[in-house]
Amino acid sequence: MDFQSIIFNLQQYWADYGCIIRQPYDLEMGAGTFHPATFLWALGEKEWKTAYVQPSRRPKDGRYGENPNRMQHFFQYQVLLKPSPDDIQDLYLNSLRELGVEVDKHDVRFIEDDWESPTLGAWGLGWQVWLDGIEISQFTYFQQVAGFDLNPISVELTYGLERIAMYIQNVDDFKKIKWVGNFTYGDVYFDPEYEHSTYNFEVADTAMLFNLFDMYERETQRLLALEQEHPLIHPAYEMTMKCSHLFNLLDARGAISVTERVRFIGRVRNLARKVARAYVGYQQQVAA
């Protein structure tokens, strides 16, 4: 099964289940969890089922396209179900069957992995899912987002699309993943991987990045401080996501010391918390 068919199959499977298929968010982010469809929509009481592909960036993980398993840009397939269904493990396993993985003939394991995002102030309990020793998904029952206790509880499934494709296609390097026809993943993404790795590690202008961080941080604060009936929550959240990515770039560039690191994470978390608070407040106001 080629790379794009894996995505098609997952889209169809979760659409059939009743998910609204959202599209990737058009900003840089470290994981599908940052997408407002997860970060914001996990808050509040409304039922919500969604699935989408999210291109994800982790500048520090770049290896110039050389490492067979590590890239600074990759794809997650993200599913968020609120409330979490009782048969969620079976739903997940069936989605693997949909990809042609005969789970009954493989070693599928749910290995304890409690997820935490310090920048989002979010945590949950769950597992990494191993398929014959390979970690292919993250499975989390969210307990808190931005410091808010969640009710109802959402369950988040995150598929590592490249890992799954490598497994299904039996190739040992992400560059060899068959995208479609004669196109490989390497054809599409090797050059960007190399260039971004070079930029992230060697070329990025740290003074500019620090400056941008401050600007976006100020903008988030300014937007949230505006006194108006309909607060500008989504624009404010975009500024927060920008800050998060800028922090990741600075971190990859080695521009942030260990002590400063904690402080920067705290700054992003503080913004995320304020956005979430504004969102929850507005939802309650609308409902009332």
Add this chain to the structure above:
Amino acid sequence: MSQDLLLEVGTEEIPAGYLPPALAQLHERIKAVLQSERLAYADICTFATPRRIVLHVAKVAEKQEDIVQEIQGPAKRVAFDDAGQPTKAAIGFAKGKGVTVEDLEIKETEKGEYVTLQQKISGKTTLEIMTHALPEVLLNLNFPKTMRWDDSGITFTRPIRWLMCLFGETVVPLKLGRLTAGNITYGHRFMSPEPKTIENVDYYWAVMKESYVILNPKERRHRIHKMLDEAAERHQGKLVPNEDLIDTVTYLVEFPSVVTGKFDPKFLNLPDKIIIAALDEHQKCFAVTDEHGKLKPLFLNIIGSNPEYKSRVIAGNERVLAARLEDANFFFTEDTKTPLATKVERLKGVTFQADLGSVYEKMERIQSLGQTIAERCDANPEWVSRAALLCKADLVTLMVGEKEYAKLQGYIGMEYALKDGENPVVAKAINEHYMPRFADDTLPETLPGAIISIADKIDTIVGCFGVGLVPSGSQDPYALRRQATGVIRILLDREFEIRLSDLVQWASTLLHPKFKAKADTVQAQVIDFLQQRLETILTNLGFAYDEVDATLASDFNTVHDALKRVRAVSEFRQHPDFEALITGFKRVVNILKNAEVANNPDENLFTEESERRLFKALVAVEKNIGNLVKTKDYPQILKQLVMLRTPIDTLFDEVMVMAEDEAVRENRLRLLARVRQVFTQVADFSRIVIS
């Protein structure tokens, strides 16, 4: 009549490490319930797999025994009128209890005659009791982390998906969140997923067996061990023992089987422990050696899936492992392009602790302190200096920077040093300076390793105390207690003639510019802390608290000497004259309590025979033990002291120490002060508790 109680809690995968303590708790709490509910039973068993927690109580009584409860009512004079007729009070009381006045009795109590009722309470059924007690017990099990998963409000460590509970053949209809227990269970997730109706306990055991679930963790562990050993043998090898990992995998699978995978032999040029870490830390696989203890390019993995389809499982595992080893190989190649010694400079950029500066500064202090210690124990100063220089250098290597290899710090430094052609003793000392890494860990074998270990640890302890990072209660983020224990264990092991107070003093001299408190205050605090650790170590060795207390009160500074003395004191306690001697000694100490006297009595001032006798005996003992003190032969010294028993007792029996004549009195006190002195060379025996 009795029946078996069976409970199965079906869950999503519970973390391996959570299960053994949960089973022990479940056992205890059920036992408590059965006792408090007065239910007789034969036996309690608990089992678990990642997907189920099972409780079996054999032969539980079907109901509580009926009991008769005495209820006191109103006083007789209120309940019956003068004619002996019941009043409203009596009638009301009887009515309230659902009986008639005829059922009431009169009983004599301390406060007079009262109406009482012997009420028979029929025992509740076990079914009823368990329906309410089991949910309570389950929800109160302690797990390191708990979660919510639905809107029922209940929390557990992972979602509960089914409940099966039978008493004999009857369903116990207990409720937990949105679930009600029934008689349905499920087998292995993939090999036997369909629902199965359970009729009774024996049937349940049989069904589980057929459904690819080995319920008993002991049995799974035993099988896993056997499988691993046999698989290693099939490949002419031996399993590298890893009991902790076996414990973990026991709780990762319901139906274990073993697979053997290979890795490229080119990776065998990596140090063994790195390969093993790549195998077990993340992939939870086991390593195999040949008959000479050399690693084979093989791994064993315990899987929980259908053993018929092993080949794809192996291929997947091999691929992940190859990627991991490739990573490790990359780190190793990069790291060893330059010698370890060239990395030392980069320690200037690594913070040891915000107020205590960089690791480079720490290394310099270790070097200096190491030299001072080395001079006192005939160590090769160059080796110590070199090992100190290199001991922290692996912190800036790529390998130690990677999370899964971080715990190999020290070991990686050693391997790189060997590769650089450093002296093997120096290389070994790099690894050993972290020892002991945990409570029962081995101690450094090399002398430089022992010295640097002490220097590193005492530097951390004194430094942390100096900047106010003092352990309190359960808070000990820099593991200072463990480090202090390490220092003392090494000093005991090596019998170094080094005083704790000197060590603290030397470290303080190097560190004091960074202190936030006065150096002598810090030193006093640390010495006190070390003495407490020594006290704990000695009591943990089995010495009674008062023996340790008495010994350390005399002197604690040279720890191996303290150990010899406490051992002698403890053995001496068995001596038939011990109690009498100590009682006598306590009298000596008591009478001297407020007296400030020298210890040189004047023989001419003795007025009584018993004074002279004691003095003579004392002089003889002092002479006898002169040499014994030098050789630290404390058992013999203590035997000598016994000779003072009778003279001391006789003195107190026959003489009034506090004589009217000041000179005589002073002289007697001087005699006793000298007696006290000869005893306290070993211990302050007045602290020994005598029944």
